Amino acid sequence: MLDKGPKDQSVSLVSRLSSWIAQPEQVHGVSITENELAAIFGVSRTPLREALNFASAIGLIRRQRSRSIEIPPLSGADMFQLSRTREELEGLITFQVSERIAAGEVSIDGLEKLNQRMSALATIGDTGVLLGAGLDFHEYMRENSGNEVAAGLLQQLMLRLERYRQCIRALDDRSGHIVHEHGQIIDAIRAGDSAGAARAAREHVANARESYRAQLAKHGLF
Amino acid sequence: MLDKGPKDQSVSLVSRLSSWIAQPEQVHGVSITENELAAIFGVSRTPLREALNFASAIGLIRRQRSRSIEIPPLSGADMFQLSRTREELEGLITFQVSERIAAGEVSIDGLEKLNQRMSALATIGDTGVLLGAGLDFHEYMRENSGNEVAAGLLQQLMLRLERYRQCIRALDDRSGHIVHEHGQIIDAIRAGDSAGAARAAREHVANARESYRAQLAKHGLF
DNA sequence: GCCAGTATTATTGTATACAATACGATGACT
Protein backbone atom coordinates (compact mmCIF):
# COMPACT_ATOMS: atom_id res chain seq x y z
CA MET A 1 0.00 0.00 0.00
CA LEU A 2 2.94 2.30 0.52
CA ASP A 3 3.67 3.07 -3.07
CA LYS A 4 6.43 5.58 -2.53
CA GLY A 5 6.90 8.24 -5.10
CA PRO A 6 3.20 8.69 -5.55
CA LYS A 7 3.24 11.42 -8.10
CA ASP A 8 0.40 11.48 -10.52
CA GLN A 9 -0.71 7.90 -10.66
CA SER A 10 -3.91 8.28 -12.58
CA VAL A 11 -2.26 8.67 -15.95
CA SER A 12 0.01 5.72 -15.52
CA LEU A 13 -2.81 3.79 -13.93
CA VAL A 14 -4.70 3.83 -17.19
CA SER A 15 -1.80 2.32 -19.06
CA ARG A 16 -1.12 -0.11 -16.25
CA LEU A 17 -4.75 -1.06 -16.29
CA SER A 18 -4.84 -1.57 -20.03
CA SER A 19 -1.69 -3.67 -19.88
CA TRP A 20 -3.20 -5.73 -17.12
CA ILE A 21 -6.37 -6.28 -19.12
CA ALA A 22 -4.38 -7.18 -22.20
CA GLN A 23 -2.63 -10.01 -20.41
CA PRO A 24 -3.91 -13.20 -22.01
CA GLU A 25 -4.03 -14.97 -18.68
CA GLN A 26 -6.84 -12.72 -17.57
CA VAL A 27 -10.11 -14.54 -17.74
CA HIS A 28 -12.31 -12.43 -19.93
CA GLY A 29 -15.93 -11.86 -19.16
CA VAL A 30 -15.36 -12.27 -15.45
CA SER A 31 -16.24 -9.61 -12.94
CA ILE A 32 -13.77 -8.04 -10.57
CA THR A 33 -14.31 -5.86 -7.57
CA GLU A 34 -12.81 -2.42 -7.17
CA ASN A 35 -11.08 -3.37 -3.97
CA GLU A 36 -9.38 -6.30 -5.60
CA LEU A 37 -8.11 -4.16 -8.44
CA ALA A 38 -7.01 -1.43 -6.06
CA ALA A 39 -5.03 -4.00 -4.11
CA ILE A 40 -3.46 -5.33 -7.28
CA PHE A 41 -2.21 -1.90 -8.28
CA GLY A 42 -1.39 -0.83 -4.77
CA VAL A 43 -3.50 2.30 -4.78
CA SER A 44 -6.66 3.36 -3.09
CA ARG A 45 -10.02 3.18 -4.76
CA THR A 46 -10.13 6.86 -5.64
CA PRO A 47 -7.45 6.95 -8.33
CA LEU A 48 -8.42 3.47 -9.41
CA ARG A 49 -11.99 4.56 -10.07
CA GLU A 50 -10.74 7.48 -12.11
CA ALA A 51 -8.74 5.13 -14.26
CA LEU A 52 -11.74 2.85 -14.54
CA ASN A 53 -13.91 5.70 -15.72
CA PHE A 54 -11.37 6.54 -18.35
CA ALA A 55 -11.09 2.93 -19.41
CA SER A 56 -14.81 2.43 -19.62
CA ALA A 57 -15.20 5.62 -21.63
CA ILE A 58 -13.06 4.14 -24.39
CA GLY A 59 -14.61 0.71 -24.15
CA LEU A 60 -11.68 -1.05 -22.54
CA ILE A 61 -13.89 -2.31 -19.75
CA ARG A 62 -17.59 -2.38 -19.07
CA ARG A 63 -19.29 -1.05 -15.97
CA GLN A 64 -22.96 -1.37 -15.40
CA ARG A 65 -24.28 0.87 -12.69
CA SER A 66 -23.55 -0.37 -9.20
CA ARG A 67 -22.00 -3.52 -10.54
CA SER A 68 -18.50 -4.78 -10.57
CA ILE A 69 -16.08 -4.27 -13.39
CA GLU A 70 -16.35 -6.61 -16.31
CA ILE A 71 -13.55 -7.39 -18.70
CA PRO A 72 -15.28 -7.70 -22.05
CA PRO A 73 -14.86 -11.16 -23.50
CA LEU A 74 -12.69 -11.56 -26.54
CA SER A 75 -14.54 -12.67 -29.61
CA GLY A 76 -14.06 -12.91 -33.31
CA ALA A 77 -16.97 -10.57 -33.87
CA ASP A 78 -15.49 -7.95 -31.57
CA MET A 79 -12.12 -8.21 -33.23
CA PHE A 80 -13.74 -7.85 -36.63
CA GLN A 81 -15.65 -4.71 -35.71
CA LEU A 82 -12.60 -3.15 -34.10
CA SER A 83 -10.50 -3.82 -37.16
CA ARG A 84 -13.23 -2.89 -39.61
CA THR A 85 -13.69 0.44 -37.90
CA ARG A 86 -9.97 0.94 -37.78
CA GLU A 87 -9.87 0.34 -41.51
CA GLU A 88 -12.06 3.36 -42.16
CA LEU A 89 -10.14 5.64 -39.85
CA GLU A 90 -6.73 4.57 -41.13
CA GLY A 91 -7.96 5.21 -44.63
CA LEU A 92 -9.09 8.67 -43.65
CA ILE A 93 -5.93 9.80 -41.92
CA THR A 94 -3.74 8.28 -44.61
CA PHE A 95 -5.67 10.33 -47.13
CA GLN A 96 -5.22 13.43 -45.05
CA VAL A 97 -1.52 12.84 -44.49
CA SER A 98 -1.09 12.41 -48.21
CA GLU A 99 -2.98 15.61 -48.92
CA ARG A 100 -0.89 17.53 -46.45
CA ILE A 101 2.31 16.22 -47.95
CA ALA A 102 1.08 17.05 -51.43
CA ALA A 103 0.28 20.56 -50.25
CA GLY A 104 3.74 20.92 -48.75
CA GLU A 105 2.40 21.33 -45.24
CA VAL A 106 4.29 18.27 -44.09
CA SER A 107 7.56 16.86 -45.27
CA ILE A 108 7.69 13.36 -46.62
CA ASP A 109 11.10 12.86 -45.03
CA GLY A 110 9.70 11.32 -41.88
CA LEU A 111 7.89 8.65 -43.82
CA GLU A 112 10.91 7.94 -45.98
CA LYS A 113 13.02 7.52 -42.89
CA LEU A 114 10.55 5.13 -41.34
CA ASN A 115 10.41 3.23 -44.58
CA GLN A 116 14.17 2.84 -44.77
CA ARG A 117 14.30 1.72 -41.19
CA MET A 118 11.65 -0.87 -41.83
CA SER A 119 13.43 -2.21 -44.85
CA ALA A 120 16.68 -2.44 -42.94
CA LEU A 121 15.00 -4.29 -40.10
CA ALA A 122 13.31 -6.64 -42.52
CA THR A 123 16.67 -7.90 -43.79
CA ILE A 124 17.83 -8.48 -40.24
CA GLY A 125 14.69 -10.35 -39.45
CA ASP A 126 14.03 -9.32 -35.88
CA THR A 127 10.29 -9.73 -35.83
CA GLY A 128 9.68 -8.00 -32.52
CA VAL A 129 11.55 -4.85 -33.42
CA LEU A 130 9.97 -4.82 -36.84
CA LEU A 131 6.48 -4.95 -35.42
CA GLY A 132 7.40 -2.04 -33.17
CA ALA A 133 8.55 -0.09 -36.19
CA GLY A 134 5.25 -0.93 -37.82
CA LEU A 135 3.40 0.66 -34.95
CA ASP A 136 5.66 3.69 -35.25
CA PHE A 137 4.53 4.03 -38.84
CA HIS A 138 0.89 4.20 -37.87
CA GLU A 139 1.66 6.52 -34.99
CA TYR A 140 3.43 8.84 -37.39
CA MET A 141 0.38 8.85 -39.62
CA ARG A 142 -1.88 9.72 -36.72
CA GLU A 143 0.32 12.56 -35.57
CA ASN A 144 0.73 14.08 -39.01
CA SER A 145 -2.79 13.78 -40.30
CA GLY A 146 -3.83 17.09 -38.84
CA ASN A 147 -6.92 15.28 -37.65
CA GLU A 148 -6.70 14.97 -33.90
CA VAL A 149 -10.23 13.69 -33.78
CA ALA A 150 -9.66 10.63 -35.92
CA ALA A 151 -6.23 10.15 -34.35
CA GLY A 152 -7.77 10.01 -30.90
CA LEU A 153 -10.43 7.54 -31.91
CA LEU A 154 -7.82 5.40 -33.63
CA GLN A 155 -5.73 5.32 -30.51
CA GLN A 156 -8.70 4.02 -28.58
CA LEU A 157 -9.11 1.26 -31.13
CA MET A 158 -5.43 0.39 -30.93
CA LEU A 159 -5.68 0.03 -27.17
CA ARG A 160 -8.59 -2.34 -27.51
CA LEU A 161 -6.93 -4.26 -30.33
CA GLU A 162 -3.88 -4.69 -28.14
CA ARG A 163 -5.68 -7.49 -26.34
CA TYR A 164 -5.94 -9.45 -29.54
CA ARG A 165 -2.44 -8.55 -30.55
CA GLN A 166 -1.15 -10.10 -27.36
CA CYS A 167 -2.78 -13.38 -28.26
CA ILE A 168 -1.00 -13.81 -31.54
CA ARG A 169 2.18 -11.84 -31.22
CA ALA A 170 4.22 -14.98 -31.05
CA LEU A 171 2.42 -16.62 -33.92
CA ASP A 172 2.19 -13.84 -36.41
CA ASP A 173 4.69 -13.60 -39.18
CA ARG A 174 3.27 -11.00 -41.41
CA SER A 175 6.42 -8.91 -41.10
CA GLY A 176 7.31 -9.21 -44.76
CA HIS A 177 3.84 -8.26 -45.82
CA ILE A 178 3.82 -5.33 -43.46
CA VAL A 179 6.94 -3.85 -44.99
CA HIS A 180 5.57 -4.32 -48.46
CA GLU A 181 2.17 -2.85 -47.69
CA HIS A 182 3.62 0.15 -45.89
CA GLY A 183 5.81 0.63 -48.93
CA GLN A 184 2.77 0.70 -51.17
CA ILE A 185 1.18 3.36 -49.04
CA ILE A 186 4.29 5.50 -49.18
CA ASP A 187 4.61 5.00 -52.90
CA ALA A 188 1.11 6.27 -53.47
CA ILE A 189 1.75 9.27 -51.24
CA ARG A 190 4.97 9.99 -53.07
CA ALA A 191 3.06 9.90 -56.34
CA GLY A 192 0.52 12.35 -54.97
CA ASP A 193 -2.22 9.73 -55.19
CA SER A 194 -4.03 10.34 -51.92
CA ALA A 195 -7.00 8.18 -52.80
CA GLY A 196 -4.67 5.34 -53.70
CA ALA A 197 -2.79 5.77 -50.45
CA ALA A 198 -6.03 5.57 -48.52
CA ARG A 199 -7.01 2.46 -50.44
CA ALA A 200 -3.65 0.87 -49.69
CA ALA A 201 -3.97 1.70 -46.02
CA ARG A 202 -7.40 0.14 -45.84
CA GLU A 203 -6.21 -2.99 -47.58
CA HIS A 204 -3.31 -3.12 -45.17
CA VAL A 205 -5.68 -3.15 -42.22
CA ALA A 206 -7.98 -5.64 -43.91
CA ASN A 207 -5.05 -7.97 -44.58
CA ALA A 208 -3.95 -7.77 -40.99
CA ARG A 209 -7.49 -8.56 -39.89
CA GLU A 210 -7.68 -11.59 -42.11
CA SER A 211 -4.33 -12.78 -40.82
CA TYR A 212 -5.49 -12.34 -37.25
CA ARG A 213 -8.71 -14.17 -37.95
CA ALA A 214 -6.89 -17.09 -39.54
CA GLN A 215 -4.35 -17.33 -36.74
CA LEU A 216 -6.96 -17.22 -34.04
CA ALA A 217 -9.11 -19.78 -35.82
CA LYS A 218 -6.17 -22.09 -36.42
CA HIS A 219 -5.38 -22.13 -32.72
CA GLY A 220 -9.03 -22.38 -31.77
CA LEU A 221 -8.73 -19.39 -29.50
CA PHE A 222 -12.34 -18.23 -29.75
CA MET B 1 -27.41 7.35 -20.61
CA LEU B 2 -30.03 9.81 -19.66
CA ASP B 3 -30.76 11.25 -16.27
CA LYS B 4 -32.69 8.60 -14.46
CA GLY B 5 -31.17 7.49 -11.20
CA PRO B 6 -32.03 9.77 -8.33
CA LYS B 7 -28.93 8.79 -6.45
CA ASP B 8 -26.26 7.83 -8.89
CA GLN B 9 -24.86 11.16 -9.90
CA SER B 10 -21.80 10.13 -11.85
CA VAL B 11 -23.72 9.02 -14.92
CA SER B 12 -25.94 12.02 -15.01
CA LEU B 13 -23.00 14.24 -14.23
CA VAL B 14 -21.45 13.38 -17.55
CA SER B 15 -24.54 14.44 -19.45
CA ARG B 16 -24.98 17.47 -17.27
CA LEU B 17 -21.37 18.36 -17.88
CA SER B 18 -21.66 17.95 -21.63
CA SER B 19 -24.79 20.05 -21.68
CA TRP B 20 -23.06 22.69 -19.65
CA ILE B 21 -20.10 22.73 -22.00
CA ALA B 22 -22.38 22.87 -25.02
CA GLN B 23 -24.00 26.08 -23.81
CA PRO B 24 -22.90 28.77 -26.23
CA GLU B 25 -22.49 31.29 -23.46
CA GLN B 26 -19.57 29.37 -22.08
CA VAL B 27 -16.37 31.06 -23.02
CA HIS B 28 -14.35 28.46 -24.83
CA GLY B 29 -10.66 28.05 -24.28
CA VAL B 30 -10.89 29.34 -20.75
CA SER B 31 -9.73 27.36 -17.76
CA ILE B 32 -11.91 26.41 -14.85
CA THR B 33 -11.06 24.99 -11.48
CA GLU B 34 -12.46 21.78 -10.13
CA ASN B 35 -13.91 23.48 -7.09
CA GLU B 36 -15.80 25.95 -9.21
CA LEU B 37 -17.31 23.23 -11.33
CA ALA B 38 -18.14 21.15 -8.27
CA ALA B 39 -19.94 24.13 -6.81
CA ILE B 40 -21.83 24.69 -10.04
CA PHE B 41 -23.12 21.13 -10.06
CA GLY B 42 -23.57 20.96 -6.32
CA VAL B 43 -21.46 17.88 -5.79
CA SER B 44 -18.12 17.21 -4.21
CA ARG B 45 -14.95 16.95 -6.22
CA THR B 46 -14.87 13.17 -6.17
CA PRO B 47 -17.81 12.46 -8.49
CA LEU B 48 -16.97 15.56 -10.47
CA ARG B 49 -13.49 14.30 -11.19
CA GLU B 50 -14.88 11.00 -12.34
CA ALA B 51 -17.12 12.79 -14.79
CA LEU B 52 -14.19 14.89 -15.89
CA ASN B 53 -12.12 11.82 -16.57
CA PHE B 54 -14.89 10.41 -18.65
CA ALA B 55 -15.32 13.66 -20.53
CA SER B 56 -11.62 14.06 -21.20
CA ALA B 57 -11.41 10.47 -22.41
CA ILE B 58 -13.81 11.29 -25.21
CA GLY B 59 -12.28 14.65 -25.98
CA LEU B 60 -15.06 16.77 -24.55
CA ILE B 61 -12.60 18.65 -22.38
CA ARG B 62 -8.85 18.83 -22.10
CA ARG B 63 -6.85 18.25 -18.93
CA GLN B 64 -3.16 18.63 -18.83
CA ARG B 65 -1.58 17.10 -15.81
CA SER B 66 -1.96 19.18 -12.69
CA ARG B 67 -3.66 21.91 -14.58
CA SER B 68 -7.16 23.18 -14.55
CA ILE B 69 -9.86 22.03 -16.92
CA GLU B 70 -9.88 23.61 -20.33
CA ILE B 71 -12.91 23.84 -22.55
CA PRO B 72 -11.49 23.32 -26.02
CA PRO B 73 -12.09 26.35 -28.21
CA LEU B 74 -14.52 26.02 -31.05
CA SER B 75 -12.96 26.36 -34.45
CA GLY B 76 -13.78 25.72 -38.02
CA ALA B 77 -10.92 23.27 -38.26
CA ASP B 78 -12.16 21.30 -35.29
CA MET B 79 -15.68 21.19 -36.65
CA PHE B 80 -14.35 20.01 -39.98
CA GLN B 81 -12.34 17.16 -38.52
CA LEU B 82 -15.22 16.06 -36.32
CA SER B 83 -17.58 16.00 -39.26
CA ARG B 84 -15.07 14.50 -41.64
CA THR B 85 -14.42 11.66 -39.24
CA ARG B 86 -18.11 11.24 -38.66
CA GLU B 87 -18.55 10.94 -42.41
CA GLU B 88 -16.40 7.83 -42.51
CA LEU B 89 -18.08 6.19 -39.56
CA GLU B 90 -21.61 6.95 -40.75
CA GLY B 91 -20.67 5.47 -44.10
CA LEU B 92 -19.43 2.35 -42.41
CA ILE B 93 -22.41 1.69 -40.19
CA THR B 94 -24.85 2.56 -42.97
CA PHE B 95 -23.14 -0.05 -45.08
CA GLN B 96 -23.36 -2.56 -42.28
CA VAL B 97 -27.00 -1.81 -41.55
CA SER B 98 -27.76 -2.29 -45.21
CA GLU B 99 -25.91 -5.58 -45.32
CA ARG B 100 -27.76 -6.85 -42.27
CA ILE B 101 -31.09 -5.87 -43.76
CA ALA B 102 -30.18 -7.53 -47.03
CA ALA B 103 -29.24 -10.66 -45.09
CA GLY B 104 -32.54 -10.61 -43.27
CA GLU B 105 -30.89 -10.18 -39.89
CA VAL B 106 -32.69 -6.91 -39.34
CA SER B 107 -36.08 -5.78 -40.53
CA ILE B 108 -36.36 -2.68 -42.67
CA ASP B 109 -39.62 -1.77 -40.96
CA GLY B 110 -37.97 0.46 -38.38
CA LEU B 111 -36.35 2.56 -41.07
CA GLU B 112 -39.56 2.78 -43.07
CA LYS B 113 -41.40 3.96 -40.01
CA LEU B 114 -38.81 6.63 -39.29
CA ASN B 115 -39.00 7.72 -42.89
CA GLN B 116 -42.76 8.07 -42.84
CA ARG B 117 -42.57 10.03 -39.62
CA MET B 118 -40.00 12.34 -41.11
CA SER B 119 -42.09 12.96 -44.20
CA ALA B 120 -45.13 13.69 -42.10
CA LEU B 121 -43.20 16.13 -39.95
CA ALA B 122 -41.76 17.79 -43.01
CA THR B 123 -45.22 18.78 -44.22
CA ILE B 124 -46.07 20.22 -40.84
CA GLY B 125 -42.88 22.15 -40.81
CA ASP B 126 -41.90 22.04 -37.15
CA THR B 127 -38.17 22.36 -37.55
CA GLY B 128 -37.26 21.49 -33.99
CA VAL B 129 -39.18 18.24 -33.94
CA LEU B 130 -37.91 17.35 -37.37
CA LEU B 131 -34.30 17.76 -36.34
CA GLY B 132 -34.99 15.49 -33.39
CA ALA B 133 -36.39 12.89 -35.72
CA GLY B 134 -33.26 13.25 -37.82
CA LEU B 135 -31.16 12.39 -34.82
CA ASP B 136 -33.41 9.41 -34.18
CA PHE B 137 -32.61 8.19 -37.67
CA HIS B 138 -28.90 8.21 -37.02
CA GLU B 139 -29.38 6.66 -33.61
CA TYR B 140 -31.33 3.86 -35.21
CA MET B 141 -28.51 3.25 -37.64
CA ARG B 142 -25.99 3.07 -34.83
CA GLU B 143 -28.04 0.62 -32.83
CA ASN B 144 -28.75 -1.67 -35.76
CA SER B 145 -25.36 -1.72 -37.37
CA GLY B 146 -24.16 -4.61 -35.28
CA ASN B 147 -20.99 -2.60 -34.83
CA GLU B 148 -20.88 -1.40 -31.26
CA VAL B 149 -17.37 -0.18 -31.77
CA ALA B 150 -18.17 2.29 -34.52
CA ALA B 151 -21.44 3.16 -32.82
CA GLY B 152 -19.61 4.10 -29.64
CA LEU B 153 -17.08 6.24 -31.46
CA LEU B 154 -19.85 7.94 -33.39
CA GLN B 155 -21.65 8.79 -30.20
CA GLN B 156 -18.52 10.47 -28.91
CA LEU B 157 -18.38 12.54 -32.08
CA MET B 158 -22.02 13.48 -31.77
CA LEU B 159 -21.46 14.71 -28.23
CA ARG B 160 -18.61 16.89 -29.40
CA LEU B 161 -20.53 18.12 -32.43
CA GLU B 162 -23.38 19.11 -30.15
CA ARG B 163 -21.46 22.22 -29.23
CA TYR B 164 -21.51 23.36 -32.83
CA ARG B 165 -25.06 22.27 -33.28
CA GLN B 166 -26.07 24.57 -30.42
CA CYS B 167 -24.57 27.53 -32.23
CA ILE B 168 -26.64 27.19 -35.35
CA ARG B 169 -29.76 25.37 -34.28
CA ALA B 170 -31.82 28.49 -34.72
CA LEU B 171 -30.29 29.38 -38.04
CA ASP B 172 -30.23 26.09 -39.83
CA ASP B 173 -32.97 25.23 -42.23
CA ARG B 174 -31.72 22.16 -43.89
CA SER B 175 -34.83 20.24 -42.82
CA GLY B 176 -36.04 19.66 -46.33
CA HIS B 177 -32.65 18.44 -47.45
CA ILE B 178 -32.41 16.14 -44.45
CA VAL B 179 -35.64 14.38 -45.30
CA HIS B 180 -34.59 14.00 -48.90
CA GLU B 181 -31.12 12.71 -48.09
CA HIS B 182 -32.36 10.26 -45.52
CA GLY B 183 -34.81 9.06 -48.13
CA GLN B 184 -31.99 8.43 -50.55
CA ILE B 185 -30.19 6.34 -47.99
CA ILE B 186 -33.29 4.28 -47.34
CA ASP B 187 -33.93 3.87 -51.04
CA ALA B 188 -30.48 2.44 -51.57
CA ILE B 189 -30.89 0.07 -48.65
CA ARG B 190 -34.25 -1.03 -49.95
CA ALA B 191 -32.65 -1.74 -53.32
CA GLY B 192 -29.97 -3.82 -51.63
CA ASP B 193 -27.27 -1.37 -52.70
CA SER B 194 -25.19 -1.19 -49.56
CA ALA B 195 -22.33 0.65 -51.19
CA GLY B 196 -24.77 3.21 -52.55
CA ALA B 197 -26.33 3.61 -49.13
CA ALA B 198 -22.94 4.23 -47.59
CA ARG B 199 -22.16 6.78 -50.28
CA ALA B 200 -25.45 8.54 -49.66
CA ALA B 201 -24.80 8.61 -45.92
CA ARG B 202 -21.40 10.13 -46.44
CA GLU B 203 -22.75 12.75 -48.77
CA HIS B 204 -25.43 13.50 -46.21
CA VAL B 205 -22.82 14.21 -43.58
CA ALA B 206 -20.71 16.19 -46.02
CA ASN B 207 -23.71 18.34 -46.96
CA ALA B 208 -24.48 19.01 -43.33
CA ARG B 209 -20.87 19.99 -42.77
CA GLU B 210 -20.90 22.42 -45.67
CA SER B 211 -24.14 23.91 -44.39
CA TYR B 212 -22.65 24.33 -40.94
CA ARG B 213 -19.52 25.90 -42.35
CA ALA B 214 -21.51 28.35 -44.42
CA GLN B 215 -23.81 29.28 -41.55
CA LEU B 216 -20.95 29.81 -39.14
CA ALA B 217 -19.01 31.83 -41.68
CA LYS B 218 -22.02 33.99 -42.52
CA HIS B 219 -22.46 34.92 -38.90
CA GLY B 220 -18.75 35.32 -38.36
CA LEU B 221 -18.79 32.97 -35.42
CA PHE B 222 -15.24 31.72 -35.77
C1' DG C 1 14.15 49.51 -10.96
C1' DC C 2 14.67 44.72 -11.96
C1' DC C 3 15.73 40.07 -11.27
C1' DA C 4 16.45 35.96 -8.38
C1' DG C 5 15.21 33.21 -4.82
C1' DT C 6 12.07 31.98 -1.35
C1' DA C 7 7.73 31.87 1.10
C1' DT C 8 2.83 31.64 0.63
C1' DT C 9 -1.25 30.28 -1.40
C1' DA C 10 -4.18 27.84 -4.49
C1' DT C 11 -5.24 23.68 -6.83
C1' DT C 12 -4.75 19.19 -7.98
C1' DG C 13 -3.82 14.11 -6.56
C1' DT C 14 -4.68 10.55 -3.10
C1' DA C 15 -6.40 8.27 1.01
C1' DT C 16 -9.77 7.34 4.40
C1' DA C 17 -14.42 7.41 6.23
C1' DC C 18 -19.16 7.15 5.64
C1' DA C 19 -23.72 6.46 3.19
C1' DA C 20 -26.54 4.15 -0.08
C1' DT C 21 -27.46 0.35 -2.68
C1' DA C 22 -27.51 -4.38 -4.40
C1' DC C 23 -26.74 -9.18 -3.59
C1' DG C 24 -27.20 -13.39 -0.80
C1' DA C 25 -28.67 -16.04 3.05
C1' DT C 26 -31.75 -17.26 6.42
C1' DG C 27 -36.09 -18.20 8.09
C1' DA C 28 -41.22 -18.01 8.26
C1' DC C 29 -45.39 -19.17 6.06
C1' DT C 30 -48.34 -21.81 2.76
Next chain:
DNA sequence: AGTCATCGTATTGTATACAATAATACTGGC
Protein backbone atom coordinates in the same frame (compact mmCIF):
# COMPACT_ATOMS: atom_id res chain seq x y z
C1' DA D 1 -40.56 -28.67 -0.07
C1' DG D 2 -41.12 -24.26 -2.27
C1' DT D 3 -41.64 -19.32 -2.29
C1' DC D 4 -41.39 -14.91 -0.53
C1' DA D 5 -40.03 -11.50 2.83
C1' DT D 6 -36.57 -9.65 5.72
C1' DC D 7 -32.14 -8.99 7.41
C1' DG D 8 -26.98 -9.01 7.03
C1' DT D 9 -23.06 -8.42 4.34
C1' DA D 10 -20.46 -6.95 0.52
C1' DT D 11 -19.66 -3.41 -2.86
C1' DT D 12 -20.28 0.68 -4.97
C1' DG D 13 -21.16 5.97 -4.69
C1' DT D 14 -20.04 10.25 -2.27
C1' DA D 15 -17.95 13.42 0.97
C1' DT D 16 -14.28 15.08 3.69
C1' DA D 17 -9.48 15.39 5.00
C1' DC D 18 -4.80 15.40 3.91
C1' DA D 19 -0.49 15.46 0.92
C1' DA D 20 1.98 17.02 -2.96
C1' DT D 21 2.62 20.04 -6.56
C1' DA D 22 2.15 24.18 -9.41
C1' DA D 23 1.21 29.17 -9.45
C1' DT D 24 1.81 33.53 -7.28
C1' DA D 25 3.44 37.11 -4.24
C1' DC D 26 7.02 38.98 -1.67
C1' DT D 27 11.49 40.25 -0.12
C1' DG D 28 16.36 41.09 -0.58
C1' DG D 29 20.25 41.92 -3.36
C1' DC D 30 22.32 44.09 -7.27
